[in-house]
Amino acid sequence: MSGPNGMLYGGDEIGALVFDPGHHSLRVGYAQEDTPKADIPAVIGVGPATHIPDAEEKVPDGNVTQSGTKAGNELRHYIDVTELHVARPGMEVQTYMKDGQVDNWDLFEKMLDYCYAKVIRSPSEHHPALFTEAVWTTRPAREKLAELLFEKYQAPAFFLVKNAVLAAFANGKSTALVVDAGASQTSAVPVIDGYALVSAAVRSPVGGDHLAAQAKAMLGSMHIQMLPIYSIQSKEVIRERERARYTLKTLPAGLTHSWQQYMLKRQYEDFCHCVAQVSESAYDERTAASVPGLHYEFPGGYHQDFGPERFKLTECFFEQSLGAPHLVCAAASSCDADARPALWGSVVACGGVANTPGYLDRLTKELASRAPSSHRLKSHAAPSPAERRFAAWIGGSILASIGSFQQMWISSQEYDEGGKGQLERKCP
Numbered sequence: 001m002s003g004p005n006g007m008l009y010g011g012d013e014i015g016a017l018v019f020d021p022g023h024h025s026l027r028v029g030y031a032q033e034d035t036p037k038a039d040i041p042a043v044i045g046v047g048p049a050t051h052i053p054d055a056e057e058k059v060p061d062g063n064v065t066q067s068g069t070k071a072g073n074e075l076r077h078y079i080d081v082t083e084l085h086v087a088r089p090g091m092e093v094q095t096y097m098k099d100g101q102v103d104n105w106d107l108f109e110k111m112l113d114y115c116y117a118k119v120i121r122s123p124s125e126h127h128p129a130l131f132t133e134a135v136w137t138t139r140p141a142r143e144k145l146a147e148l149l150f151e152k153y154q155a156p157a158f159f160l161v162k163n164a165v166l167a168a169f170a171n172g173k174s175t176a177l178v179v180d181a182g183a184s185q186t187s188a189v190p191v192i193d194g195y196a197l198v199s200a201a202v203r204s205p206v207g208g209d210h211l212a213a214q215a216k217a218m219l220g221s222m223h224i225q226m227l228p229i230y231s232i233q234s235k236e237v238i239r240e241r242e243r244a245r246y247t248l249k250t251l252p253a254g255l256t257h258s259w260q261q262y263m264l265k266r267q268y269e270d271f272c273h274c275v276a277q278v279s280e281s282a283y284d285e286r287t288a289a290s291v292p293g294l295h296y297e298f299p300g301g302y303h304q305d306f307g308p309e310r311f312k313l314t315e316c317f318f319e320q321s322l323g324a325p326h327l328v329c330a331a332a333s334s335c336d337a338d339a340r341p342a343l344w345g346s347v348v349a350c351g352g353v354a355n356t357p358g359y360l361d362r363l364t365k366e367l368a369s370r371a372p373s374s375h376r377l378k379s380h381a382a383p384s385p386a387e388r389r390f391a392a393w394i395g396g397s398i399l400a401s402i403g404s405f406q407q408m409w410i411s412s413q414e415y416d417e418g419g420k421g422q423l424e425r426k427c428p
Contacts (some may be wrong), residue, residue: 001133047091089254
């Protein structure tokens, strides 16, 4: 017997929600499902409201939340791609994330309002909420999140889990060395029996954003202009490497620098997604040149094949001191000698960057040359791109739907009695 949203727990519908905030996007959905219901960019457009509807007037698109009360000084928040990607004068793009954790709580509240109203479409007081967090999330940030969910959203229950632990669960492991290559950073976190070893976790600032910046520099040096897709009215079909012929749109005046940069960054991300590839061993121009090139067409219509440069682009992930192999070795050597064989025998790669073709093979090869001879190296990554990208969310979905986990939740009653101290006790 399952409930209206497919939740089933001991005959009771619990409808637990899983939130996985990251630098690139926020994943949200119901526990027990395979993938998140929504994957929302982790930025919010904040700009003057062009038209404030009267109370009885219908708002044509409910994709906007309004805040502020002063007439004429009203700010609107634009969330999710359908709203964000519209050219609006005076709309600044801001993010609520900094250094792997929520930094701007007012903006994050707007995002949660949107999730409950437009994605879940159900009152927050009906759903327990499980949140993922980075290993180095500070205590004030954790307490602030608990306070927000219990006091503003009236959640019946709440739980916080380290995203490395959930990524290990999603890959069917309770002990693993999790390499999470995300947008703003790459981290290596040892997880032993379902607990992340915070003291041994290491990270570097090389991630998907760094790759997009590298692509920007590379295309600039090749004198290829990346035009934002919103600026093009029409384009003509041209031969390869011919000069692009296109007509530009007339755009409204007053488009902000932050919005234009955000839209351009999306273009560079798309380029990396389509073209970037990791070579089997350290970059060598001759070897890379023997691999067939990949074709890419730019928004303006210009198109060409990319050869060795697409392999050169991803070398930043395997740099001597900042690359993933170095992080894995550093994290493993910070653990007790007894735990190391199990960690080397279970290296799990996840995060959006881990979807780059060739990433896992190269990581395995680099680690094989560094692993202690006494340990057997086994590396693993989920087969599908969605499972790698959403590993922490999927782990949360599995955890929140296990029967034996139900007594672990911090209930609103426990929070009322014990306050924020419950967090340290129940969510180590």
